[in-house]
Amino acid sequence: MRPGPFTRWPRAADAALAAVSLVLSACVTEGTGDSLVLRSPGDVPVYVLLLFVVGSAALYWRRQAPVAVLAVVLAAWALTLGSGDSDLGWQALVAVYGVGRYGSAERWGHVGVDAALVVVVLHGLTGDLPWGEVGFGVVVFFSVWYVGRRLRLRAERAVLAERERQEQAQRIVTEERARIARELHDVVAHRVSMMTVQAGAAKTVAATDPEAAIRAMGAVEAAGRQALDELRHLLGVLRPPSADDGTSPQPGLADLDRLVAQMRAAGHDVDLTTEGALGDLPARVELSAYRIVQESLTNVVKHAGPGARASVRVAHDGRWLSVDVTDDGSGVTVLPGAGHGVVGMRERASLLGGSLDVGSGDGGGFRVRARLPV
Template sequence: MHRLNAWLRRHPLVVDSAWALLVLFVGLLSLIGHATTYQTVSGAAVSFAVAGLMAVRRRYPAITTAAGVAIGLAQVAFNIIPGMSAIGFLVLAYTAAAFGPPWASRLALGMGLISGPVSIWKFYYIPEEPHSGPGFAQMAFLSVLLSTPFLLCWAWGRLTRVRRAYLVELEDRAARLERERDAQAKVAVAAERARIARELHDVVAHNVSVMIVQADGAAYVMENSPQQAKEALGTIAATGRQALVEMRRLLGVLRTADTADEYVPQPGVEELPDLLEQVRTAGLPVEFSTSGEARELPRGVELTVYRIVQEALTNVRKHGGPDVRANVAVDFRDRELEVLIEDDGRGATDEKLSTGGTDGLGHGLIGMRERVGMVSGILDAGPRPGGGFRIRAVMPLKTAK
């Protein structure tokens, strides 16, 4: 049954033709017993014409409306008594309101309003014998009675038009929402890829720089202090393995979207001592201090703090020069968290840091600002008055209720 309904909706001409044949049969049947041959022949011609208009009404709604009005006026002009084929005019009124242009709909409404009075006046009122026909009240009642079916069919057609327009609007809205959803998905994918790129930058830049420093140290003390060279090589191996683990986790996000949270590393403030110890092992003296009441932070803030410190210390090793020292301070405040990284080296220009330095490995200060901006914080970076470089990040925190 569902397939049959779907097929009929795709072939409206078949349905309309079937109804047209039924109306034609009823119209011809009603002509049996007419007193004159003229009424029989003219009534049959009207029945065929109306049935033909019904068959093509949805394909040519404006033409069929105008032709239906012309046939109705011809019946009045040539005194052709309406038969059962007049049912077709109700269908044409519905079609004009549901599928026709505005002028066709207004024309069908006007003709429906006057159809009753004109029919009563033309076919039931006898001017020569005014007292033999129906009275005025009866004529008015019959006029309204004859016009009502046309008005109901026209109103049904308008309701169909409104419902169809509403369905079209819903379909357009659904299509628009689907396009917006696809666009948002693409934006989310691009943001995720940018985030993974920042993560890879921080992981690779930090760990590779540690490995380079340790390798240089091992080469320098290889002959005079084999034990120190062995320890440096062990640090290189451990750092390399750590970098591979983090890179595999990040790249796993690209392969398995459903388990992204499982693979993404989320280091935070608690892991800062391990990071600083690794930096100290690489030969960069770092002091670490905290102030305020330490508390649990949002995961985004935790990761931002860790990556900013990691990136800043990586830049210190690359650009600070010999005998450089660094200081990392984390201040827990009531409404915000401040992270301060300072060094006393020769520093680097803001332009070089913003482009990732001369090694082309990452994003430098641009990546830091993006990270801080994602948690609605602010970042200040620049040379210190007494020499060296200073990075200060302030991130808002939600107060406990």
């Protein structure tokens, strides 16, 4: 759902709310038999009209100081009791909702609601209203405050959950980088250091002792082979299990046709569009672009729902490689960035100096857009 005016333009909406409340209080009053009748503002006593202005204008600050606004409105309402023009109940109802929706101090919020209920009862007593109407008013005021409070707690939980998701995504990236760096250093750095020392020794004795230089270079070769074996083993541990035996070359943009064909064979409708020259790009850029497309199509299978149609567009303009994957499925099921897949795609793009945006598509569904410098 699109946000309403009170969310999109809060200050303007609150100003309009205050103005409408003042007009209603000054021009509408209770008639006989619970009816509403129009009146001229000139028929309202001046001091009551001033109280209407104060109580209505206070609603403009109902988000910033909800408890203070409720206190002002209740005071103005209480001063009109028994005058025959006690028409600030609407403002009090809005202020009570503001305390529940925007108040941060629970204790003062409860005090404000209790005070509002007291004024509601006094309004009924001074106006000779039946106890049934007074009780109904108490229930309405309490219910409005409770609904506002529940909405505030839900919004606070949503903000906290989003913060936790962002922190989790950051922890994933940090922990993986630290782990890989630590293990690469422990496993490979020792061998590379040995190779450097042996190569330096071979260079030193190459002119005077060729046999020693040959032996040193043999040690360099042996250390290099051991380092390569250990590096392969380390990457094999870090890489998730797959059917790939590790001997095939890394995929690139030329393999997108095969990837799309596999998706179509699995029953998914996928369109592929390419623009520009894609045959002379750095391998790391091609690999990252391929992985982003692969992960995006995997998300289509997981989250878009049956019968969803996906579109893949890859364009190269000479400086940037743009990857755009959209679908017309059921849309975002989790907040962007909450899963390891989105975190991994964003990490690939950022390591190349690019960017990645995810979110709802223009016509529904889900969208992934990446820009990678070439």
